Amino acid sequence: MLHLKGVEHVYPNGTRALDGVTLTIGKGMFGLLGPNGAGKSSLMRTIATLQTPTAGEIKFGDIDVLAQPDRLRATLGYLPQDFGVYPRVSAYDMLDHMASLKGIVSAAERRATVETLLVQTNLWSVRTKAIAGFSGGMRQRFGIAQALIGNPQLIIVDEPTAGLDPEERNRFYNLLVKIGENVVVILSTHIVEDVADLCPRMAVLAAGRLQLEGAPGELIARSRGTIWAKTIPHDALEDVQSKYEVISTRLFAGRTVVHVLSDRDPGNGFSLVEGDLEDVYLSTLTQARRGAVRKAA
Numbered sequence: 001m002l003h004l005k006g007v008e009h010v011y012p013n014g015t016r017a018l019d020g021v022t023l024t025i026g027k028g029m030f031g032l033l034g035p036n037g038a039g040k041s042s043l044m045r046t047i048a049t050l051q052t053p054t055a056g057e058i059k060f061g062d063i064d065v066l067a068q069p070d071r072l073r074a075t076l077g078y079l080p081q082d083f084g085v086y087p088r089v090s091a092y093d094m095l096d097h098m099a100s101l102k103g104i105v106s107a108a109e110r111r112a113t114v115e116t117l118l119v120q121t122n123l124w125s126v127r128t129k130a131i132a133g134f135s136g137g138m139r140q141r142f143g144i145a146q147a148l149i150g151n152p153q154l155i156i157v158d159e160p161t162a163g164l165d166p167e168e169r170n171r172f173y174n175l176l177v178k179i180g181e182n183v184v185v186i187l188s189t190h191i192v193e194d195v196a197d198l199c200p201r202m203a204v205l206a207a208g209r210l211q212l213e214g215a216p217g218e219l220i221a222r223s224r225g226t227i228w229a230k231t232i233p234h235d236a237l238e239d240v241q242s243k244y245e246v247i248s249t250r251l252f253a254g255r256t257v258v259h260v261l262s263d264r265d266p267g268n269g270f271s272l273v274e275g276d277l278e279d280v281y282l283s284t285l286t287q288a289r290r291g292a293v294r295k296a297a
């Protein structure tokens, strides 16, 4: 179990990126959903011990993460948002090198580890090719392979599916689901579909605060009776936006379908719809913004 209590991070320029995050995450895939700038990467880097929070506590099992970062690192697999440089060395050699860095000193043990990971991530056939020439999906699978060296019990993947085509994304999903069976996996993303497809539990982060937490199905059920839809001509959008709390607009056959958030029937031809996770997410962001505006007023 990973426990976060009152985690806060204020950057030296005064930006409050994390504002009292309290959260418990058990085994399996956990989705952390939030828009750009919500604080997801700050939170992932903090859990990964790459930065120290300005306040709060983090525990992973019996490890006090802030006091014993080395113990956490020994059991952590981290796939950062941006890997940076992709070297001209082969996937095999790079994994072998990373396994040495992670402390696997026996050559035989290293070979077994590297070979298993290359097979598991479906990179065996390209093991002698340079990573620099890999496609986006292959790079992400290589990223997971390096994150899995040493059997980590906590795995953090930050925005892993951005830029992947549907087939590569699907392959990556299947890999994550298998990994997530026995360890804690935190998937940080702004893509609702990633969470809807993969995660039995999730949370929404916006403006550095946890806005919502639970099982996607439960959260959808809780939104029942508050999401209303109407198809309008595109030039009526501005008027609708001025009168209702619009959470999303979608084009359908050249017309605009708006979803609005309302506790009671807004009238005017709106009909109640069964929301999906995207509606839940977008209405949470709308409410968070409303709260922020109220706070500022």
Ligand SMILES: Nc1ncnc2c1ncn2[C@@H]1O[C@H](COP(=O)(O)OP(=O)(O)OP(=O)(O)O)[C@@H](O)[C@H]1O
Residues within 6 Å of the ligand: 011, 012, 013, 015, 016, 017, 034, 035, 036, 037, 038, 039, 040, 041, 042, 043, 190
């Ligand atoms: N090193 C830094 N110094 C100052 N402010 C920072 C720093 N890193 C991030 N921030 C700010 O902290 C807030 C949260 O950023 P963070 O990168 O954690 O968000 P995010 O949810 O991961 O967004 P994205 O998906 O765009 O990376 C933003 O306002 C960002 O500008």
